[in-house]
Structures are given as structure tokens and as C-alpha cells.
Amino acid sequence: MKRFCDTILITLCFHSNYHLQYFVAIALLFAAACQAVPIELGHYAPSLVHHAPVLAHAVHAVHAEPVAYPKYSFNYGIKDPHTGDIKSQAEERDGDVVKGQYSLVEPDGSVRTVDYTADDHNGFNAVVHKTAPKIIAHAPVVHAPVLAHAPLLHHY
Structure with a gap:
């Protein structure tokens, strides 16, 4: 914050196109205010989480015996x-x-x-x-012989 106040003071002193005395007075008041009051940007509370030390315990397998003989x-x-x-x-x-x-x-x-x-x-x-697939034997298809042809009808 001190660096910010010094930058403002230098800027006001070297870039004054107005009444130099007016800006110098304001700059001095601003610098005094910056030095007098400490500005806290935030307050951080202590952590509420506590981590216990890690302890390695051997894990033993538990074999549950059945209630009844399976x-x-x-x-x-x-x-x-x-x-x-x-x-x-x-x-x-x-x-x-x-x-x-x-x-x-x-x-x-x-x-x-x-x-x-x-x-x-x-x-x-x-x-x-x-096992091998079952082979199902189908009876062969036999066509009946044609004994007589029907007469052809022509319509003219």
C-alpha cells in the first residue's frame, strides 16, 4: 500500500497542470492518511481442519465361518x-x-x-x-405326373 501511495504522490506532483499548491496539499494529506491508518485487505481465520497423523495398521483378513454347513x-x-x-x-x-x-x-x-x-x-x-449338429432328413418332394392337359380356350 505504501508503494501505491508513493506512486499517487509522485503522479500528482509531476503532472500538475492546475494549481500546484492545491494538489500538493491533497497529496500530502493522502500520504499522511496512508501512513497513519494501516489498511488490511482481508482477515484470515485459522484453519478449522485438523489432520491427524497417518498411522499404518496391518489389515488382517477375517474369514467368516458360515452359520450352517453349505x-x-x-x-x-x-x-x-x-x-x-x-x-x-x-x-x-x-x-x-x-x-x-x-x-x-x-x-x-x-x-x-x-x-x-x-x-x-x-x-x-x-x-x-x-455334439455334431442333427441332420434332419427331409422326404424328397415328388411331383405328380400330369395325365391330361386342359384344352386351351381362345376368345377372339
């Missing part, structure tokens, strides 16, 4: 001749071991079968089998 089995099958949706699935679990199979009929008529197992030791493993 054992189940299910199966289902769908055969919809209207849409051609034919599929089935069967699965069973005993403890940590899951075994199952599903199959479906592909659009080309082949059957895809997947046998799978999953456990904690080996992970998930699947074996895919695919």
Missing part, C-alpha cells in the same frame, strides 16, 4: 418346441466344493454340454463338450 442341490430343464429353447442345468454343493453341468441346444442343432467344478484349492474349472 450343502444344496438343484436341477431344472426347459423344452419349448414353439421357440426351440431346450436347455437344462444341475448343480450340487457340499461344503466348499461345487459340481454341476448344464447343456443347451444351439441354433444349428448341436448340443453344448459344460461340466464344471469349483473349490478353494483348484478354483473354477469347466470342460465343454459339443
